[in-house]
Amino acid sequence: MVRIDGKGNGTALVRVRNLDKKYVRGTEEIHVLQGLNLDVDAGDFVAFMGPSGSGKTTLLNLLGGLDLPTSGSITVAGDEITKLSAGSLTSWRARHVGFIFQLYNLIPVLTAFQNVELPLLLTKLSKAERRKHVETALAVVGLTDRMGHFPRQLSGGQEQRVAIARAFVADPTFLLCDEPTGDLDRKNADEIMEIIDRLVREHGKTVLMVSHDPRAAERARFVLHLDKGVLMEAAKAGAGT
Amino acid sequence: MKSFRLVWANLRRKKVRTTLAIGSFAVALFLFGLLAAVRMGFRGGADAAGANRLAVINRVSLILPLPLSYRDRLLKVPGVAAVTYASWFGGVYQDERNFFPQFAVDKDTWFDVYADNVVSPEGRDAFMKDRQACLVGRALAKRFGFKVGDRLPLRGTIWTGNWEFNVVGVYDGNRPEADTSGMFFRADYLEERRAYGKGTVGYYVVKVGNPDDAVQVTKAIDALFENSPFETRTQTEKSFAASFAKQMGNVELLIMTIGSVVFFTLLLVTGNTMAIAVRERSGELAVLKTVGFSDRRVLGLILAEAVLIAGQGGFIGLALAKLVIPRLSRALPMLGVLYVSPLTFAAGFVLAIAVGAAAGLLPAIGAMRLRVVDALRRI
Numbered sequence: 001m002v003r004i005d006g007k008g009n010g011t012a013l014v015r016v017r018n019l020d021k022k023y024v025r026g027t028e029e030i031h032v033l034q035g036l037n038l039d040v041d042a043g044d045f046v047a048f049m050g051p052s053g054s055g056k057t058t059l060l061n062l063l064g065g066l067d068l069p070t071s072g073s074i075t076v077a078g079d080e081i082t083k084l085s086a087g088s089l090t091s092w093r094a095r096h097v098g099f100i101f102q103l104y105n106l107i108p109v110l111t112a113f114q115n116v117e118l119p120l121l122l123t124k125l126s127k128a129e130r131r132k133h134v135e136t137a138l139a140v141v142g143l144t145d146r147m148g149h150f151p152r153q154l155s156g157g158q159e160q161r162v163a164i165a166r167a168f169v170a171d172p173t174f175l176l177c178d179e180p181t182g183d184l185d186r187k188n189a190d191e192i193m194e195i196i197d198r199l200v201r202e203h204g205k206t207v208l209m210v211s212h213d214p215r216a217a218e219r220a221r222f223v224l225h226l227d228k229g230v231l232m233e234a235a236k237a238g239a240g241t
Numbered sequence: 242m243k244s245f246r247l248v249w250a251n252l253r254r255k256k257v258r259t260t261l262a263i264g265s266f267a268v269a270l271f272l273f274g275l276l277a278a279v280r281m282g283f284r285g286g287a288d289a290a291g292a293n294r295l296a297v298i299n300r301v302s303l304i305l306p307l308p309l310s311y312r313d314r315l316l317k318v319p320g321v322a323a324v325t326y327a328s329w330f331g332g333v334y335q336d337e338r339n340f341f342p343q344f345a346v347d348k349d350t351w352f353d354v355y356a357d358n359v360v361s362p363e364g365r366d367a368f369m370k371d372r373q374a375c376l377v378g379r380a381l382a383k384r385f386g387f388k389v390g391d392r393l394p395l396r397g398t399i400w401t402g403n404w405e406f407n408v409v410g411v412y413d414g415n416r417p418e419a420d421t422s423g424m425f426f427r428a429d430y431l432e433e434r435r436a437y438g439k440g441t442v443g444y445y446v447v448k449v450g451n452p453d454d455a456v457q458v459t460k461a462i463d464a465l466f467e468n469s470p471f472e473t474r475t476q477t478e479k480s481f482a483a484s485f486a487k488q489m490g491n492v493e494l495l496i497m498t499i500g501s502v503v504f505f506t507l508l509l510v511t512g513n514t515m516a517i518a519v520r521e522r523s524g525e526l527a528v529l530k531t532v533g534f535s536d537r538r539v540l541g542l543i544l545a546e547a548v549l550i551a552g553q554g555g556f557i558g559l560a561l562a563k564l565v566i567p568r569l570s571r572a573l574p575m576l577g578v579l580y581v582s583p584l585t586f587a588a589g590f591v592l593a594i595a596v597g598a599a600a601g602l603l604p605a606i607g608a609m610r611l612r613v614v615d616a617l618r619r620i
Binding site: 061064066067086087090091093094095099101105107108109110114118119121122166 | 243244246247250251254528529530531532533534535536613614617
């Protein structure tokens with residue numbers, strides 16, 4: 001269940017209260033997010049839509065602990081991340097968040113296998129255990145036969161699938177997707193959304209996604225609209241329910 | 242260690258740039274090896290000097306002789322255990338470019354005082370028996386292919402005429418960097434054949450029984466010959482050898498200056514290379530931080546890269562120096578024995594690592610402070 005009225009019952013996986021984010025550019029103060037409330041339960045798939053500059057990516061960055069709010073709080077699985085130090089936030093991110101970007105952001109000098117392995121380098125897993133996890137993740141996204149390929153040897157869709165595998169290989173609490181289909185053609189976009197959808201349905205992952213693409217958003221269980229830093233409405237999408 | 246693959250992969254990203262950076266370290270460390278070897282060559286005598294040996298020279302100048310009769314008087318000075326003497330010969334072998342030092346030495350005492358010139362019993366025995374005998378150093382023998390039984394002709398420059406010697410043995414040093422580029426022959430042969438300067442020697446070497454008595458013995462010797470026609474200046478062998486080296490000017494300062502300039506330039510060049518590498522990769526560094534790489538780990542990755550470049554380049558440069566410098570030494574014998582000692586190698590390697598780390602520090606701090614949100618926005 002997703003709520004934006006700030007009246008969640010406290011069992012939500014992600015709990016946002018009175019979130020404000022302002023930027024100062026020269027003498028101008030830009031109010032990107034204003035008093036935002038949000039409750040997302042574990043296993044939910046939420047899409048944030050809205051025009052450019054509405055604050056979608058800023059919200060995602062705040063939820064992922066990449067940025068700090070001007071005021072307000074974000075609590076994920078009981079941890080109030082807005083109170084964590086920069087160092088603690090980094091290790092929290094390693095344990096709890098998987099990021100998927102629009103431009104895949106793979107490391108070009110590493111193979112698909114090595115890219116997926118990156119988050120596991122921060123764990124205490126042995127080499128054999130890491131290999132097992134990476135192989136499983138790449139099998140889920142259907143790239144077992146491309147493990148040794150470098151990003152330049154993969155298509156855009158395949159690169160994004162590697163990026164998805166990297167995002168969930170360490171079994172994070174939730175996945176944050178920033179326009180995951182924004183750089184793909186329709187066919188590849190549908191395949192990527194199918195994988196993300198499967199992660200929610202079959203593996204119980206919680207996904208928060210920013211997208212301009214209505215067809216991608218249709219896959220989400222809830223679609224929220226962000227306009228001028230305010231969450232406007234919550235709607236139940238047709239698909240995925 | 243788990244991140245080593247990432248560091249290694251990044252180094253291979255721009256192969257030309259990495260090769261050039263490694264190359265600049267290799268060149269600099271080769272130069273370091275060369276300069277250190279030259280410095281050691283100049284200091285070689287001083288470093289090899291025995292703590293219990295004193296050199297007694299003519300007070301006016303090193304090139305003026307001392308009477309042979311001083312030998313017995315020196316032996317009577319309290320604290321003196323042994324006395325030997327030598328004279329610079331200055332002969333030319335075939336061509337003046339074939340310079341090597343030759344000394345006429347006292348056959349009975351020289352090798353007792355200089356136990357660090359190691360000669361086989363057969364060689365020493367033959368040296369005692371043959372008036373025209375000479376012993377050549379291992380390096381000299383290798384340089385000209387001298388072997389036992391050869392005739393060694395020299396053209397005298399101080400004592401003119403053609404001088405012929407029989408090679409009866411080869412002497413070694415007791416350390417790898419020992420100077421074995423010279424030749425010793427018998428002083429009695431010189432005495433017999435020379436037209437002038439008879440009854441004199443170039444300098445004495447006095448062995449003291451206890452090194453702690455060196456100062457007292459020094460004073461006693463100089464006092465003994467005070468106000469005589471041949472006043473003496475006695476000094477430790479180390480000072481004697483060092484003053485010899487100083488005749489060539491302040492080589493040490495020159496070497497230090499060149500070395501410092503080279504390393505400072507290297508610091509700037511490598512620092513710039515690393516800064517460019519970090520700037521190009523800011524998006525990737527942001528991704529690493531996003532997946533949970535801490536600021537310190539990112540700092541470590543960049544530093545490790547810089548250190549790896551420096552380490553590889555340093556090792557190549559020093560290995561090359563170790564290989565090439567002995568050949569150079571044979572080509573330029575006037576520089577003494579040029580040798581890259583294990584200590585020089587280790588010091589050079591540590592220096593390379595330190596310069597690498599210093600060069601990588603600022604870019605690494607920049608990477609550490611990189612804000613993920615800003616860097617991702619720039620992708």
